[in-house]
Each structure stands twice: as C-alpha cells, then as structure tokens.
Amino acid sequence: MAVIGVIMAVPALISFYVLWVISMLLRPLFILSVGLLLWNFPSTVLKFKQVVNTLAYMFFTNDKKYKKLPEVDMEDFKKHERKTIIFVRHGESCWNDTFNAGERKKVDFIKGFIPGLILAAGTEVYLGLTGRVDSWFYDSPLSEYGIDQIERLAKFLKKPGATTSEQKDLAILNGTSSTSSVLISSNLRRAISTVAIGFRSRLAQNPTQKIVIHPSLQEISRNPDTLSITPVGKQVEASWIEKSNYPHVAGVLQEQCDMKYHIGNKSMSSNGGKRMAAFCDFAFTRDEAALVCGGHSLWFRSFFRQYLPEASKHTAKAKKMVNGGCVAFELMRAVKGGKGVYIIDESTIRVVYGGF
Numbered sequence: 001m002a003v004i005g006v007i008m009a010v011p012a013l014i015s016f017y018v019l020w021v022i023s024m025l026l027r028p029l030f031i032l033s034v035g036l037l038l039w040n041f042p043s044t045v046l047k048f049k050q051v052v053n054t055l056a057y058m059f060f061t062n063d064k065k066y067k068k069l070p071e072v073d074m075e076d077f078k079k080h081e082r083k084t085i086i087f088v089r090h091g092e093s094c095w096n097d098t099f100n101a102g103e104r105k106k107v108d109f110i111k112g113f114i115p116g117l118i119l120a121a122g123t124e125v126y127l128g129l130t131g132r133v134d135s136w137f138y139d140s141p142l143s144e145y146g147i148d149q150i151e152r153l154a155k156f157l158k159k160p161g162a163t164t165s166e167q168k169d170l171a172i173l174n175g176t177s178s179t180s181s182v183l184i185s186s187n188l189r190r191a192i193s194t195v196a197i198g199f200r201s202r203l204a205q206n207p208t209q210k211i212v213i214h215p216s217l218q219e220i221s222r223n224p225d226t227l228s229i230t231p232v233g234k235q236v237e238a239s240w241i242e243k244s245n246y247p248h249v250a251g252v253l254q255e256q257c258d259m260k261y262h263i264g265n266k267s268m269s270s271n272g273g274k275r276m277a278a279f280c281d282f283a284f285t286r287d288e289a290a291l292v293c294g295g296h297s298l299w300f301r302s303f304f305r306q307y308l309p310e311a312s313k314h315t316a317k318a319k320k321m322v323n324g325g326c327v328a329f330e331l332m333r334a335v336k337g338g339k340g341v342y343i344i345d346e347s348t349i350r351v352v353y354g355g356f
C-alpha cells in the first residue's frame with residue numbers, strides 16, 4: 001500500500017507543479033503570479049519549504065518500520081488497569097477525493113481523475129497565491145463529502161441507543177455518561193474537524209471542554225497528507241472549505257482545542273510503533289475513564305495488529321475502519337519491570353457506528 005501511495009503521489013505532485021509552471025508561462029498570469037508570490041513572500045517561502053520537506057520525508061522516513069511487540073504474558077495481567085477507548089475515524093479528505101475511489105464506482109473515479117487533479121492543483125495554486133496557510137495536499141482537510149459523512153455521524157449520536165450497550169457507548173460519546181471521558185484528536189486537520197463537527201452538540205453544551213490534540217495519533221504513512229500544517233504554538237485553522245461553508249468549525253478550532261501537546265510534525269526518528277506506545281502511556285495518565293479519539297485508518301488498524309494477541313483473527317486487524325466509523329474497546333495496562341505493558345481485551349471490541 002505504501003509503495004502504491006508513493007507511486008500515486010509522486011506523479012501527482014510533479015504534475016501539479018508542472019501545471020503551475022505552464023499556467024505561469026501564460027504572460028499575464030505569470031506577471032500576476034510573480035506579483036502575488038512577492039506580495040505574500042513569507043507564505044511563498046513557507047510553501048517552498050513545505051515542498052522540500054515533504055519530498056525529504058517521503059523518501060527518507062521509516063514511519064512504517066517498527067517491530068511487532070513481543071506477545072504479552074497474561075500472568076502479568078492478573079493485576080491491571082483499564083481504559084475505555086473509542087476510535088473515531090475521520091471523514092474523507094480532499095487528498096482521497098483526488099487519489100482514491102472511495103465509495104465511487106471505478107469507472108466514475110477514472111473518468112473524474114484528470115478533472116479532479118486540475119481542480120486540486122488549481123485550488124493549491126489559488127491558496128498559495130493568496131498567501132494562506134492552507135492546502136489541498138499537506139495535512140489534507142475534510143472534503144465536502146467527508147464533512148457530509150461526519151454530519152451523518154453527528155445525527156446518529158443524537159438518536160437514542162437501540163440496545164443497553166449502545167446506550168452506554170452513546171452516553172460516553174455525547175458526554176452525558178457517569179463514565180468520565182475526554183475528546184482527543186490526532187494533530188491532523190481532518191481528524192480534528194471530525195471531532196469538532198461530529199461532537200459539536202457535546203462541545204456546545206460544555207463550552208469549557210476541549211479537544212486535546214495529541215501528536216501520538218498522527219497517521220502512519222509517508223504521504224504529505226499526513227504531515228501537520230499547524231505551526232507549533234498556534235491554534236488549528238479552519239480550511240477554505242470550512243471557512244466558506246461551515247463557519248461553526250472555526251469557533252471550535254479557535255476556542256475548544258487544547259494545543260499544548262502539539263510539538264509539530266512527527267520527526268524522522270519517530271515511527272508508528274513509537275507513537276502507538278506513546279498513546280498507550282498517555283491514555284493511562286488521564287483522569288478520565290474513557291478516551292474518544294479522532295484519528296486515522298492505518299494508525300487504527302496498526303494499533304489492533306500491535307495490541308491484540310497474536311492468535312486473534314479479529315477483522316480489526318485486516319480491515320480499515322470506515323470514514324466516520326466509531327469502534328470501542330477496553331485497553332488493559334499491567335506493569336512489568338517498572339514499565340507499562342498493554343493489551344486490547346478482544347472480547348470488548350464493539351462497533352458503535354459504521355465499523356470496518
């Protein structure tokens with residue numbers, strides 16, 4: 001998959017810069033472009049750095065190279081703590097709108113590919129020329145379609161649960177349960193917006209509640225859509241799509257995101273294994289009994305592969321969660337040699353919404 005991702009991404013990246021250059025060669029556009037690039041000099045420099053860093057990251061990262069953890073000894077878990085974890089997968093992003101068929105028919109996807117690429121490149125150029133810290137590709141935001149998927153999740157969360165177990169999970173998700181919970185999100189925009197839109201009733205009813213942005217949840221991949229565009233020490237900014245069509249998102253991003261853990265991008269020395277371990281440690285430092293986590297499909301699947309027993313044949317190991325899907329389970333922690341060891345209690349895995 002990673003290889004396919006890179007093969008797909010390289011021509012796309014190259015072709016959109018080629019398109020940009022072609023459009024610049026048309027003289028009036030060229031003069032206007034140069035003018036705008038100079039006018040927005042700091043953001044021009046930023047875009048240039050982004051391109052260089054992205055290519056460097058793509059070719060040199062070892063994000064997917066980490067060891068499978070050794071099988072835990074269940075004897076060690078005679079005494080253990082538990083947290084309820086609910087994974088919430090983000091809606092479809094602009095990146096996927098361009099590069100993945102998603103729910104579309106293959107034929108429609110192929111027919112729409114070139115127009116889609118032109119739209120993406122055009123938007124990227126427009127955002128670049130108008131000097132915005134925004135992008136179709138880097139830290140790719142939710143697409144219109146992706147926002148729609150999350151609106152459906154928000155609607156589902158308003159319904160009464162069908163079974164007692166579903167009611168319990170819904171109450172945790174909507175923040176009315178006696179089981180305390182915290183909203184957490186990866187530092188990537190599509191995950192943060194998913195939490196902001198999906199849980200907006202909860203956030204509106206509890207104005208002091210924050211979405212805790214945690215870098216351990218950053219997606220495991222080499223592609224530019226998995227690099228964070230938000231500078232350290234700044235609030236996340238709404239994308240151009242959200243600014244024009246979904247104004248309530250900007251308020252949540254500005255007022256209800258706790259950015260204190262946002263230390264920038266995953267570094268070259270980070271990898272999926274390290275971030276998943278960091279997430280487990282972080283989960284058990286929280287006072288809340290449950291963590292509702294906005295995040296990404298490869299990260300979630302990798303987590304199930306890493307922390308379910310070797311023998312487990314659960315679908316979670318094989319399939320990605322669907323966009324907007326919510327899956328709950330209990331994570332167990334024992335202490336061995338002064339260090340936390342973790343395992344997912346397989347019998348507790350349940351689909352709350354969407355599934356795999």
Ligand SMILES: *[C@@H]1O[C@H](CO)[C@@H](O)[C@H](O)[C@H]1NC(C)=O
Binds near residue numbers: 001005095102297
């Ligand atoms: C989005 O694209 C990435 C590859 O860049 C892929 O790993 C991921 O599964 C895609 N998501 C969907 C919904 O197809």
Ligand SMILES: *[C@@H]1O[C@H](CO)[C@@H](O)[C@H](O)[C@H]1NC(C)=O
Binds near residue numbers: 161171174176
């Ligand atoms: C939260 O979910 C529970 C369980 O489905 C439901 O009884 C309650 O009315 C919901 N509360 C809100 C504010 O949505």
Ligand SMILES: *[C@@H]1O[C@H](CO)[C@@H](O)[C@H](O)[C@H]1NC(C)=O
Binds near residue numbers: 052054229230231232
């Ligand atoms: C992360 O990397 C991207 C791509 O190089 C860059 O645009 C972005 O500014 C970086 N983000 C942070 C928070 O440093």
